[in-house]
Amino acid sequence: MDYRDAGVDIEKGDRIVAGIKRLMGESGSCIGHFGGAIPLPCAGRRNPLLVSSIDGVGTKATVASVLGRYADVGRDLVHHSINDIAVCGAEPLFFLDYIAMGRMDEESAIAAVGGIIKTCQRWGIALVGGETAEMPGVYRDNKFDLVGSITGCVEADEFIDGHSIQEGDWLIGFPSTGLHTNGYSLARQVLHDAAIEYDEYIVELGSTVGDALLAEHRCYLDVIRILKKDFQPRGLAHITGGGLEGNTKRIIPTGLKVVFDWGNWYEPPIFDLIQRIGEVLEEEMRHTFNLGIGLVAILSPVSAQSALDRSDWEFPPVLVGKVVKIT
Amino acid sequence: MDYRDAGVDIEKGDRIVAGIKRLMGESGSCIGHFGGAIPLPCAGRRNPLLVSSIDGVGTKATVASVLGRYADVGRDLVHHSINDIAVCGAEPLFFLDYIAMGRMDEESAIAAVGGIIKTCQRWGIALVGGETAEMPGVYRDNKFDLVGSITGCVEADEFIDGHSIQEGDWLIGFPSTGLHTNGYSLARQVLHDAAIEYDEYIVELGSTVGDALLAEHRCYLDVIRILKKDFQPRGLAHITGGGLEGNTKRIIPTGLKVVFDWGNWYEPPIFDLIQRIGEVLEEEMRHTFNLGIGLVAILSPVSAQSALDRSDWEFPPVLVGKVVKIT
Numbered sequence: 001m002d003y004r005d006a007g008v009d010i011e012k013g014d015r016i017v018a019g020i021k022r023l024m025g026e027s028g029s030c031i032g033h034f035g036g037a038i039p040l041p042c043a044g045r046r047n048p049l050l051v052s053s054i055d056g057v058g059t060k061a062t063v064a065s066v067l068g069r070y071a072d073v074g075r076d077l078v079h080h081s082i083n084d085i086a087v088c089g090a091e092p093l094f095f096l097d098y099i100a101m102g103r104m105d106e107e108s109a110i111a112a113v114g115g116i117i118k119t120c121q122r123w124g125i126a127l128v129g130g131e132t133a134e135m136p137g138v139y140r141d142n143k144f145d146l147v148g149s150i151t152g153c154v155e156a157d158e159f160i161d162g163h164s165i166q167e168g169d170w171l172i173g174f175p176s177t178g179l180h181t182n183g184y185s186l187a188r189q190v191l192h193d194a195a196i197e198y199d200e201y202i203v204e205l206g207s208t209v210g211d212a213l214l215a216e217h218r219c220y221l222d223v224i225r226i227l228k229k230d231f232q233p234r235g236l237a238h239i240t241g242g243g244l245e246g247n248t249k250r251i252i253p254t255g256l257k258v259v260f261d262w263g264n265w266y267e268p269p270i271f272d273l274i275q276r277i278g279e280v281l282e283e284e285m286r287h288t289f290n291l292g293i294g295l296v297a298i299l300s301p302v303s304a305q306s307a308l309d310r311s312d313w314e315f316p317p318v319l320v321g322k323v324v325k326i327t
Numbered sequence: 328m329d330y331r332d333a334g335v336d337i338e339k340g341d342r343i344v345a346g347i348k349r350l351m352g353e354s355g356s357c358i359g360h361f362g363g364a365i366p367l368p369c370a371g372r373r374n375p376l377l378v379s380s381i382d383g384v385g386t387k388a389t390v391a392s393v394l395g396r397y398a399d400v401g402r403d404l405v406h407h408s409i410n411d412i413a414v415c416g417a418e419p420l421f422f423l424d425y426i427a428m429g430r431m432d433e434e435s436a437i438a439a440v441g442g443i444i445k446t447c448q449r450w451g452i453a454l455v456g457g458e459t460a461e462m463p464g465v466y467r468d469n470k471f472d473l474v475g476s477i478t479g480c481v482e483a484d485e486f487i488d489g490h491s492i493q494e495g496d497w498l499i500g501f502p503s504t505g506l507h508t509n510g511y512s513l514a515r516q517v518l519h520d521a522a523i524e525y526d527e528y529i530v531e532l533g534s535t536v537g538d539a540l541l542a543e544h545r546c547y548l549d550v551i552r553i554l555k556k557d558f559q560p561r562g563l564a565h566i567t568g569g570g571l572e573g574n575t576k577r578i579i580p581t582g583l584k585v586v587f588d589w590g591n592w593y594e595p596p597i598f599d600l601i602q603r604i605g606e607v608l609e610e611e612m613r614h615t616f617n618l619g620i621g622l623v624a625i626l627s628p629v630s631a632q633s634a635l636d637r638s639d640w641e642f643p644p645v646l647v648g649k650v651v652k653i654t
Contacts, residue, residue, distance in 0.1 A: 034411045034412070034414050034415055034564075034565055035379055035411055035412040035414075035415045035479075036379055036380070037376040037377065037378045037415065037481075037486060038376065038377050039374070039375070039376055039377075039483070040367065040368075040369065040375035040376060040377045040480060041367075042367065042369035042372065045367070045369065047366070048366070048367035048369065049365065049366055049367060050364065050365050050366075050367045050377075050420075050421070051362040051363070051364045052362060052363055052421060052423055052455050053362040053363070053456050054423035054425050054456050054457065055425070055458050056425065056458065056460055058460060058462065059462050059464055059465060061465070062464055084362050085362040087361045088361055088364065090362065093377075094377070094379060096380070096381040097381070098381050098382075098383065098425075098476075100383065128379050129379055129380050129381050130381065131381050131382050131383065133383055133385060133472075134512075135472070135512065136512070137386055137389055137470065138388070138466060138467060138470040138471070138472055139465060139466060139467070139470075139472075140464070140465060140466070140467060143464065143465040143466075145462070145465055145466075147425050147427075147458075147474050149379075149423055149425075151377070151379070151478060152362075153367060154364075156366070159364060185461075185462065185463070185464070188464070237361075250361070
């Protein structure tokens with residue numbers, strides 16, 4: 001783990017490393033090496049695949065920096081990343097983070113990495129590397145970007161890619177808490193144009209705008225484990241940028257499409273607020289935001305019905321659409 | 328591989344995806360899924376470790392964007408990443424990239440990813456994922472950041488971490504081509520203050536300033552393979568930010584230190600130019616730049632001497648220092 005490579009000055013880099021080591025405790029012994037290592041988990045596996053993804057939290061980081069809530073986006077980055085490989089059927093193994101800022105603020109960097117460390121520990125993921133870069137000429141002064149790379153493992157015959165999805169299959173959706181980590185550029189623009197501040201309390205939200213915007217990006221790993229164990233999912237989609245249509249399209253076989261039951265589920269009020277004050281077209285809303293559904297599972301009608309009937313989901317799913325032939 | 332998640336608008340995202348698919352050919356079939364996958368290479372291994380690293384190219388990207396040489400920094404990102412895990416003894420397996428810009432320019436994004444694709448193919452590395460983000464509020468308008476995450480594999484008893492380094496060991500250094508990917512913030516500041524343009528031809532460089540700054544970040548994988556095969560390296564250090572002292576310190580056991588033979592090797596003239604026109608202190612030069620040495624191997628004196636005597640290195644190493652006791 002290397003916090004000295006980029007533009008950060010040496011003393012500041014050392015203080016950040018010290019802060020991160022403190023947070024990691026014994027697991028921080030890898031810090032300072034060029035690459036971090038974990039045992040390659042071959043034992044007991046038949047034909048394992050490594051599944052990997054890289055992503056950022058987008059401009060949710062900007063909202064977090066205004067409100068000083070760096071740990072929250074650190075957590076969200078890990079949750080987003082876990083979801084991206086869990087929808088392929090993979091169990092997460094290890095994570096690496098990259099933070100870049102215009103001017104490095106030690107406390108903020110340590111807080112963001114702190115959120116990452118805590119969330120990795122919560123889900124049993126090894127944090128094997130990280131990098132902090134200070135690039136005043138590239139990033140606007142108080143702005144930062146937060147990027148994470150995750151790797152997990154799945155047996156080849158348990159890899160979920162949607163190839164077995166059939167006409168007539170049902171899509172069930174699991175609730176999101178709000179924007180998760182997508183659509184913040186549009187949301188921020190709309191709020192800015194309407195002169196609404198993040199600390200403003202809005203009755204219909206039941207919270208400040210900032211709290212609604214920074215609602216946790218939900219981690220669906222536990223949900224996906226249940227689906228895999230009991231409901232034979234034919235496809236799983238993490239609903240990020242591109243919305244329900246854009247993200248389910250990634251796994252629907254050629255010749256098929258989804259018809260959505262728009263309006264059949266609860267939408268967190270932040271979406272209506274953004275649409276109303278920004279006069280955003282429904283089409284744009286659907287392509288930008290998850291609109292209340294963070295995970296979609298595509299199942300046979302029988303499996304879908306029993307999943308909907310299951311009584312002990314922490315956050316119960318709803319029917320969001322069906323797979324039909326393209327005519 | 329997901330080029331639609333962040334702020335990039337859908338049509339532009341689709342055009343970038345199409346451009347990247349074209350460049351990747353058959354190996355681009357993974358594009359569009361949430362996570363990319365490769366077989367986990369268990370066969371024939373005893374006690375394998377996965378070694379991973381994440382890093383950026385820093386503000387070398389800024390020089391590249393001014394000169395429109397995006398493919399070059401794509402290549403450099405991969406070379407830098409390979410070196411970071413190769414110095415742990417690992418062979419690279421797969422790579423993921425992340426590009427973020429203030430305003431997404433399709434051609435530049437595709438060119439940068441093109442450099443990454445070509446370099447991954449050259450070294451037999453699977454490019455399993457990528458993300459392109461457009462964040463006008465975070466990045467200055469024409470600026471971009473380029474981040475890569477690499478994972479490789481090594482047997483646990485062949486992992487190189489410097490623990491066997493002893494008093495009296497020799498350090499041999501392999502030449503860099505110039506700054507590689509570190510020290511660009513200082514270099515750019517110095518050149519800016521002296522009103523030197525990137526397209527200016529400088530006799531002592533034998534090239535334009537831009538060509539000297541964008542010289543290839545050398546990949547040392549072949550060199551490291553030879554060292555591992557024939558010379559039992561006790562430690563390997565990729566010389567990045569922090570310079571020779573900062574990067575060798577990472578692997579030197581407690582109680583030992585390095586005495587360098589400063590001046591015992593060829594320094595590309597770009598370093599002298601920066602030092603002279605910026606009146607940069609020698610101490611700062613040594614902590615910021617590699618000063619002509621991109622890779623250091625720490626060997627027993629006997630192994631070091633035979634490595635120095637080897638006649639067919641593509642770029643012959645030199646003695647750069649020795650390990651001594653801290654008294």
